[in-house]
Amino acid sequence: MSSVWLPCGDYHQNYVEDQGWWQSKFIKGKMILLLAIVFIGIPSLAVSPEGEYWVSVATMVGYTAMGALGVQLLIGFAGLLTLGHAAFIAVGAYTSTMLVLQFPWPQFIVDWGLAYPISIVAAGVAAGLWSVLFGLPSARVKGFYLILTTMGAQFITVDFVLTQYVSQIGGRGQAFSLPPGTIKIGPWVIESDVQIYYVMAVLLTLMVIVLANLIRSKPGRAWVAIRDNDIAAEALGINIVWYKLLSFFVAGFMAGVAGSFWVCNTAALSPEHFPWFLSLWLVGVILIGGVGSIQGAIFGSIFMVVIMELLQMAAIPIADYYPQVLFSFAYIKDMAFGLAICAFLIYEPNGLAYRWWQAKNYFNLWPFSY
Amino acid sequence: MSLTTGIMVGGIYALVALGWVLIYKCSGVLNLAMGELTLIGAYVTYTFHQMGVPFFFAVLLTLLVGIVLGVLTERIFLDKLIGEPVLTVIMVTVGLSFFFKGAAQFIWGADTRVFTPPVFSIKPLEVGFLLISPVYLWSFILAIVLLLVFVAFFKYTRWGLSMQATADDETAALSLGVSARFVYAAAWAIAFMSAGVGGALLGNINGINISVAYLGLLVLPAVVLGGLNSVPGAIVGGILIGLLQNFAGTYLDQFFPGGVKEIAPFVFMVIFLLFKPYGLWGWERIERV
Numbered sequence: 329m330s331s332v333w334l335p336c337g338d339y340h341q342n343y344v345e346d347q348g349w350w351q352s353k354f355i356k357g358k359m360i361l362l363l364a365i366v367f368i369g370i371p372s373l374a375v376s377p378e379g380e381y382w383v384s385v386a387t388m389v390g391y392t393a394m395g396a397l398g399v400q401l402l403i404g405f406a407g408l409l410t411l412g413h414a415a416f417i418a419v420g421a422y423t424s425t426m427l428v429l430q431f432p433w434p435q436f437i438v439d440w441g442l443a444y445p446i447s448i449v450a451a452g453v454a455a456g457l458w459s460v461l462f463g464l465p466s467a468r469v470k471g472f473y474l475i476l477t478t479m480g481a482q483f484i485t486v487d488f489v490l491t492q493y494v495s496q497i498g499g500r501g502q503a504f505s506l507p508p509g510t511i512k513i514g515p516w517v518i519e520s521d522v523q524i525y526y527v528m529a530v531l532l533t534l535m536v537i538v539l540a541n542l543i544r545s546k547p548g549r550a551w552v553a554i555r556d557n558d559i560a561a562e563a564l565g566i567n568i569v570w571y572k573l574l575s576f577f578v579a580g581f582m583a584g585v586a587g588s589f590w591v592c593n594t595a596a597l598s599p600e601h602f603p604w605f606l607s608l609w610l611v612g613v614i615l616i617g618g619v620g621s622i623q624g625a626i627f628g629s630i631f632m633v634v635i636m637e638l639l640q641m642a643a644i645p646i647a648d649y650y651p652q653v654l655f656s657f658a659y660i661k662d663m664a665f666g667l668a669i670c671a672f673l674i675y676e677p678n679g680l681a682y683r684w685w686q687a688k689n690y691f692n693l694w695p696f697s698y
Numbered sequence: 699m700s701l702t703t704g705i706m707v708g709g710i711y712a713l714v715a716l717g718w719v720l721i722y723k724c725s726g727v728l729n730l731a732m733g734e735l736t737l738i739g740a741y742v743t744y745t746f747h748q749m750g751v752p753f754f755f756a757v758l759l760t761l762l763v764g765i766v767l768g769v770l771t772e773r774i775f776l777d778k779l780i781g782e783p784v785l786t787v788i789m790v791t792v793g794l795s796f797f798f799k800g801a802a803q804f805i806w807g808a809d810t811r812v813f814t815p816p817v818f819s820i821k822p823l824e825v826g827f828l829l830i831s832p833v834y835l836w837s838f839i840l841a842i843v844l845l846l847v848f849v850a851f852f853k854y855t856r857w858g859l860s861m862q863a864t865a866d867d868e869t870a871a872l873s874l875g876v877s878a879r880f881v882y883a884a885a886w887a888i889a890f891m892s893a894g895v896g897g898a899l900l901g902n903i904n905g906i907n908i909s910v911a912y913l914g915l916l917v918l919p920a921v922v923l924g925g926l927n928s929v930p931g932a933i934v935g936g937i938l939i940g941l942l943q944n945f946a947g948t949y950l951d952q953f954f955p956g957g958v959k960e961i962a963p964f965v966f967m968v969i970f971l972l973f974k975p976y977g978l979w980g981w982e983r984i985e986r987v
Contacts, residue, residue: 409785411792465968469975472728472788476922477971479915480964488961492954608792615789659804666796673790674778 347544366529374522384521385637387593390528392629394586395606396613397535397622398579403611404620405543406575407555408466409475412482413610416580418602419458419485420451420587422494425504425597427451428511430497441512444592448531451588452581458485459580460573467569470558482604491599504597511592518592531589535582540622542578551575612669618679627680635668636661701941706830708920708940709838710900714913715920715932716844717892723852723927724885726784726865731791732893733914734798739764739894740901740910741806747813757898764890771890772883780878781868799911812905837899841933844892848929857884865927919963923970925980934978939963 340346350356370386373379395417402408427447437443462481466474495504511518518527542548550571553561562568591597609632617628643657672679714736721729729735742763746756775794779787823830852858863871864881872878893914900910920939924931946962 409788462968465971465975469971471785473922473971473975475728475730475788476918477968479918480968483964484961484968488958608796611789611792656804659800662796662800663804664800666793666798666800669793669796670775670790673786673793674775677782677786 349540363533366533367526370529371522371525374525380521383525385633387521387525387528389629389633390525390532391586391590391593392610392613392633393626394528394532394535394589395583395610396617396625396629397539398582398586399610400614400619400622400625401539401551401575401582402579404614404624405548405555406551406572407470407558408463408572408575409471410478410579410607411475411611412462412478412480412485412604412607413579413583414602414604414606415462415482415485416455416459416583417587417590417606418490418599419580420455420584421590421597421601422490422587423451423454423584424448424588424591425506426494426497428591429504429506441514441516444511444513444518444588448585448588452584455584455587456577456580459576459583463573463576466572466576478607479604482607486599486602486604490602495599506591506595506597508595524593527592528589531585535585536622536626539578539582543622547571547574609665612665614679615669616672616679618681621679621681621685623684624679624681627684631680632665632668635664639664701944702830704941704944705937706834706838706940707944708937709834709841710896710903710936711917711920711940712841712933712936713837713844713899714893714896714917715924715936716841716848716929717889717896718917718921719924719927719929719932720848720892721885721889722921723865723929724861724888725787725882726868727787727791728926729791729889730788731795731798732889733911734795734802735890735893736897736900736914737802737906737908737911738767738798739890739897740906741802741811741897742894743898744811744813744901744906745806753813753898757895760894760898761891764894765887768887768890769883772879772886776882776886777879780882799908802911803908806906808908810905810907811901813902816902833899833902837896840895840899841936844895845929845933852929857881861885916960916963919967919970922967922977925977928977928979931977931979939966942966 338352340351345351350359370383374383395413398416399410399413402410402413424444424447427450428443431443431447433443437446459481462477465477469477508519509517513527516523518524543551550561550566553564553566554568554571558568590601594601613628613632614625615628616631617626618624639661640657643660676683714732717735718729718732721727721732739760743753743756743760746759747753751759771794775790776787779790823832823835852862860871860876861881861884863874863876864878868878871881897906897910900906900913917936917939920935921932922935923938924933924935943959943962947959950958950962
């Protein structure tokens with residue numbers, strides 16, 4: 329069954345229609361409207377400083393969503409629990425930085441501003457391969473044993489390899505500074521909030537399209553079969569080791585792209601940007617947004633980032649009366665995040681995406697919803 | 699020298715690893731909030747100790763607080779999840795770990811707290827020709843004692859058996875009249891208690907701050923090595939990992955300068971999972987469609 333309930337009187341005649349991108353003209357219109365909002369509406373907020381702030385919040389939403397899409401693929405579609413995704417984002421970020429700063433590019437590539445775009449792809453491949461390395465035990469184990477290996481990936485990558493070795497390259501000590509003007513795409517130097525936002529929007533849109541296409545084709549069906557019952561999937565002739573590793577590669581690739589995007593959003597890159605907290609945060613994002621749907625990752629990111637921003641805004645006026653609130657805001661944030669995960673898992677296990685689906689279908693069939 | 703240090707540090711690992719194994723054995727759940735429970739245990743003991751209660755009684759009071767907190771946690775959060783997939787429950791423990799970490803730092807702040815006056819003397823004891831710091835010795839002894847108590851508990855008491863039954867197959871246990879609510883409440887109370895004791899001892903080594911919670915995670919390799927549901931396995935795994943860590947620190951540090959000591963257990967764990975995923979003495983589950 330397709331994932332949308334069509335309006336009364338609309339029927340699918342064949343399988344291709346059933347799996348189609350645009351199931352009706354209305355849906356196509358909605359998607360075009362969404363793209364217009366993302367590419368024209370939000371950047372046009374940036375006329376005022378206040379609006380520019382919200383554009384940067386939108387950029388954070390996009391960064392979170394890019395990371396969360398990979399987690400969604402692993403947990404939501406392939407059923408492979410991961411608690412170390414920040415490691416792969418970090419690998420991507422460092423690959424990208426190293427390539428841009430240290431690699432002896434031919435002059436014409438630097439002139440045409442191709443170094444950063446090439447490094448995005450390279451970062452994706454590097455992070456994907458690194459992720460496959462830690463996905464190898466998934467051939468033997470699953471469930472919480474896999475949690476352990478991915479946690480191992482987090483500590484080995486970020487706390488050891490990156491902190492102790494990669495950060496020492498060039499003798500800078502802890503952080504890589506990215507001087508303004510290093511990140512160039514073609515003729516544009518990426519420095520203002522709006523430009524960063526555009527990079528994010530393009531990458532995120534591409535990632536959503538790629539993931540959606542993977543999900544509705546053969547690999548996607550194989551992943552869902554493995555998630556639902558891996559022994560049955562194997563009996564049906566699906567090469568589960570290959571598809572599990574493929575999902576690790578794709579998720580790692582997405583994390584790598586997210587990481588190399590992070591490079592243009594920051595002035596200095598340090599291992600502290602990728603703590604274990606980020607891995608857990610990404611898992612929390614998809615749990616709240618809804619496991620097993622692409623929208624879920626996006627809704628979760630919007631919800632978490634915007635709620636945290638609002639919490640922070642609320643904390644500032646309260647701090648006039650209780651100054652310690654501002655001081656311990658990080659702890660309140662932790663508590664709120666933890667409670668939100670628990671509450672969603674207990675009371676709303678299908679996440680925000682499910683509510684959205686319900687609302688959509690209610691209006692699709694309105695007023696004759698039977 | 700690195701042999702004795704390894705065994706003694708391993709004793710501490712074993713103590714914390716026991717908490718993981720217990721809650722897994724009781725409820726089939728991997729409790730990722732274990733580190734934070736240890737942290738809270740350490741802080742509670744510290745608070746009682748600062749109020750002038752002798753250390754031994756402070757630990758006893760911590761056990762009481764642990765029971766209360768454990769039952770409360772179960773009633774508020776986990777009660778509603780009976781019958782849900784195990785992975786949901788694991789993710790709830792992730793949420794709980796954030797909540798506890800935030801709450802502990804909110805109440806006690808982020809500064810390192812040190813037991814004053816120190817509970818154990820800093821002067822090392824001389825056992826034969828070895829020098830052993832008393833804290834390590836005590837935690838080693840405590841780990842062994844707790845091991846015996848818990849093995850007896852699981853083998854010979856009605857509660858222990860019903861807990862194992864629930865962990866093995868919740869539905870079957872429910873249909874045989876085991877009260878899952880009671881089992882889970884008891885499991886969480888036990889986890890809080892063992893974490894409390896572990897935290898009280900750990901707090902005496904380097905003082906109490908958030909790194910105590912990370913140590914709760916660092917013992918995971920020990921748990922995996924011993925097998926997730928084997929109480930003796932936790933002890934042996936803890937000691938082996940302690941040894942491995944110290945040998946790695948002594949012999950590998952010259953080749954890979956930096957934090958080999960902290961990371962060696964995790965490298966070992968990832969490789970170990972590839973070849974022997976159920977640990978030394980864990981139950982090997984045979985899956986059917």
